[in-house]
Amino acid sequence: xxxxxxxxxxxxxxxxxxxxxxxxxxxxxxxxxxxxxxxxxxxxxxxxxxxxxxxxxxxxxxxxxxxxxxxxxxxxxxxxxxxxxxxxxxxxxxxxxxxxxxxxxxxxxxxxxxxxxxxxxxxxxxxxxxxxxxxxxxxxxxxxxxxxxxxxxxxxxxxxxxxxxxxxxxxxxxxxxxxxxxxxxxxxxxxxxxxxxxxxxxxxxxxxxxxxxxxxxxxxxxxxxxxxxxxxxxxxxxxxxxxxxxxxxxxxxxxxxxxxxxxxxxxxxxxxxxxxxxxxxxxxxxxxxxxxxxxxxxxxxxxxxxxxxxxxxxxxxxxxxxxxxxxxxxxxxxxx
Amino acid sequence: xxxxxxxxxxxxxxxxxxxxxxxxxxxxxxxxxxxxxxxxxxxxxxxxxxxxxxxxxxxxxxxxxxxxxxxxxxxxxxxxxxxxxxxxxxxxxxxxxxxxxxxxxxxxxxxxxxxxxxxxxxxxxxxxxxxxxxxxxxxxxxxxxxxxxxxxxxxxxxxxxxxxxxxxxxxxxxxxxxxxxxxxxxxxxxxxxxxxxxxxxxxxxxxxxxxxxxxxxxxxxxxxxxxxxxxxxxxxxxxxxxxxxxxxxxxxxxxxxxxxxxxxxxxxxxxxxxxxxxxxxxxxxxxxxxxxxxxxxxxxxxxxxxxxxxxxxxxxxxxxxxx
Numbered sequence: 001x002x003x004x005x006x007x008x009x010x011x012x013x014x015x016x017x018x019x020x021x022x023x024x025x026x027x028x029x030x031x032x033x034x035x036x037x038x039x040x041x042x043x044x045x046x047x048x049x050x051x052x053x054x055x056x057x058x059x060x061x062x063x064x065x066x067x068x069x070x071x072x073x074x075x076x077x078x079x080x081x082x083x084x085x086x087x088x089x090x091x092x093x094x095x096x097x098x099x100x101x102x103x104x105x106x107x108x109x110x111x112x113x114x115x116x117x118x119x120x121x122x123x124x125x126x127x128x129x130x131x132x133x134x135x136x137x138x139x140x141x142x143x144x145x146x147x148x149x150x151x152x153x154x155x156x157x158x159x160x161x162x163x164x165x166x167x168x169x170x171x172x173x174x175x176x177x178x179x180x181x182x183x184x185x186x187x188x189x190x191x192x193x194x195x196x197x198x199x200x201x202x203x204x205x206x207x208x209x210x211x212x213x214x215x216x217x218x219x220x221x222x223x224x225x226x227x228x229x230x231x232x233x234x235x236x237x238x239x240x241x242x243x244x245x246x247x248x249x250x251x252x253x254x255x256x257x258x259x260x261x262x263x264x265x266x267x268x269x270x271x272x273x274x275x276x277x278x279x280x281x282x283x284x285x286x287x288x289x290x291x292x293x294x295x296x297x298x299x300x301x302x303x304x305x306x307x308x309x310x311x312x313x314x315x316x317x318x319x320x321x322x323x324x325x326x327x328x329x330x331x332x333x334x335x336x
Numbered sequence: 337x338x339x340x341x342x343x344x345x346x347x348x349x350x351x352x353x354x355x356x357x358x359x360x361x362x363x364x365x366x367x368x369x370x371x372x373x374x375x376x377x378x379x380x381x382x383x384x385x386x387x388x389x390x391x392x393x394x395x396x397x398x399x400x401x402x403x404x405x406x407x408x409x410x411x412x413x414x415x416x417x418x419x420x421x422x423x424x425x426x427x428x429x430x431x432x433x434x435x436x437x438x439x440x441x442x443x444x445x446x447x448x449x450x451x452x453x454x455x456x457x458x459x460x461x462x463x464x465x466x467x468x469x470x471x472x473x474x475x476x477x478x479x480x481x482x483x484x485x486x487x488x489x490x491x492x493x494x495x496x497x498x499x500x501x502x503x504x505x506x507x508x509x510x511x512x513x514x515x516x517x518x519x520x521x522x523x524x525x526x527x528x529x530x531x532x533x534x535x536x537x538x539x540x541x542x543x544x545x546x547x548x549x550x551x552x553x554x555x556x557x558x559x560x561x562x563x564x565x566x567x568x569x570x571x572x573x574x575x576x577x578x579x580x581x582x583x584x585x586x587x588x589x590x591x592x593x594x595x596x597x598x599x600x601x602x603x604x605x606x607x608x609x610x611x612x613x614x615x616x617x618x619x620x621x622x623x624x625x626x627x628x629x630x631x632x633x634x635x636x637x638x639x640x641x642x643x644x645x646x647x648x649x650x651x652x653x654x655x656x657x658x659x
Contacts, residue, residue: 062497168614199594207607269528279538287526
């Protein structure tokens with residue numbers, strides 16, 4: 001294994017979803033009409049490297065592809081193109097039985113603490129099942145194993161005979177986290193893991209994530225639409241818009257001096273407790289349909305600084321300062 | 337007293353209770369609210385605090401097993417708790433309107449937008465279909481919907497989430513109500529779309545003199561939008577006052593805890609200040625302060641119901657407040 005290799009790396013990863021033609025379209029096509037398949041480029045040529053023990057925040061609005069990207073990292077879905085590496089080895093090499101433990105190293109925490117737990121299983125089964133199947137413990141010692149993990153995430157181990165509906169939202173989040181931790185992962189993909197929680201409970205769960213990182217040496221890909229949460233947790237920020245990464249860099253820098261106009265707008269529009277009686281000056285327009293993304297830079301129809309080239313030419317993600325990348329033509333035009 | 341001198345909305349001692357098999361849930365318990373014309377009032381609380389039930393009580397939308405047990409809700413001098421259903425139909429949608437978190441609570445999925453908007457106008461005004469359609473067109477334009485003529489002929493599913501919420505807002509505002517109640521209308525939306533809707537709501541209230549009650553769990557939205565804030569916990573208002581006063585100098589330990597747990601108020605990477613525990617079940621509240629089990633400043637005196645104390649435009653329900 002190459003020691004310098006990042007823990008996890010994506011190279012030119014894309015995911016396209018193709019909608020199969022319905023009956024009418026198939027008939028039309030059989031009769032000679034030109035009916036194109038509808039293709040969504042959910043993730044379009046994304047590179048991402050995450051170092052061990054790093055927390056990367058992935059932000060963007062609905063439909064930007066952040067969840068799809070997270071799912072490809074966690075092996076829930078396969079990319080249409082591009083390669084994924086774990087500690088320098090391609091994911092494809094990890095398919096063998098001998099690499100079973102390596103495959104378990106990436107786990108996912110889901111958004112909805114209600115829908116992601118089987119309502120008919122007790123907590124001991126939800127948390128312990130995978131650990132038994134993969135040999136981290138056996139059926140006889142399962143409950144002791146589960147108790148230890150529940151204790152780690154701040155749940156009373158005596159509750160393991162209960163069903164998910166007997167818990168509050170915050171407790172369910174902890175169960176979801178415990179389930180992921182049960183197979184001793186090194187990397188957690190957290191997809192909007194605190195979005196469904198109330199403010200006071202959200203703070204408790206964010207603190208839990210930070211404590212677990214310290215105690216277990218975990219690495220996170222933290223996906224969220226909430227820049228306040230991501231800013232608090234992450235070392236590095238990656239901003240996506242309509243399937244492409246538009247900016248990345250150290251969180252504090254991106255936050256204080258955003259380069260891409262989209263990032264600037266996102267940062268400006270975060271509601272803040274200390275900003276009173278604001279005059280909201282929003283960026284115009286809606287997020288375009290990913291079925292028919294705009295030409296050139298996807299952001300140009302909403303961008304206050306767009307010029308001719310943005311309409312025709314898609315900007316590539318380039319290094320604008322050490323460790324900072326941005327995909328904006330303005331960086332070629334003049335010093336900003 | 338003349339109608340002009342009275343506040344637009346006065347709620348006194350409102351109690352909305354639910355009589356369930358497991359016991360009585362006091363969803364709204366002894367709530368007082370005063371709102372002047374054209375002002376924006378933010379109600380902040382977590383799930384189960386009773387903030388939505390307060391809104392439903394004002395609009396007469398509480399269904400059994402819940403009912404308003406006592407109290408008075410006066411809108412423009414009319415006590416809404418005493419209205420019969422025919423009278424409600426004259427007021428709801430005309431003088432007071434509601435925007436829900438899910439715009440599909442407002443919209444009928446199988447009717448075109450023009451049908452729904454024309455119906456909303458003609459339910460309250462004896463105007464021709466053409467005149468009502470003209471109003472609908474104007475209303476859509478006001479909430480920032482491009483090419484309203486085309487969009488009027490669409491069905492709700494042809495709009496994005498943000499656009500659908502705008503249509504719901506346009507319908508709420510179409511009869512120029514004196515009061516609009518919005519229940520977390522931007523929670524499901526993205527930040528850039530949320531900012532668009534907040535800016536439009538602000539402008540609409542400013543221009544038309546409409547009063548707005550904005551219900552949310554998000555203090556930072558209230559901070560940017562509201563003139564006054566009411567903090568609700570387990571069915572009761574625990575603190576209220578002008579937004580700057582309350583957020584800069586919270587006196588109730590719960591308000592303080594809410595403000596401190598917002599990530600942007602904490603140094604990045606440091607543990608967030610957190611309120612320990614969770615909200616107690618409304619079934620097992622008892623008499624005393626509902627927050628005392630989570631409160632670091634709780635005293636023996638907190639076992640008795642804390643009275644509401646008023647001073648200088650601020651009100652507070654706490655026996656051991658922060659200085």
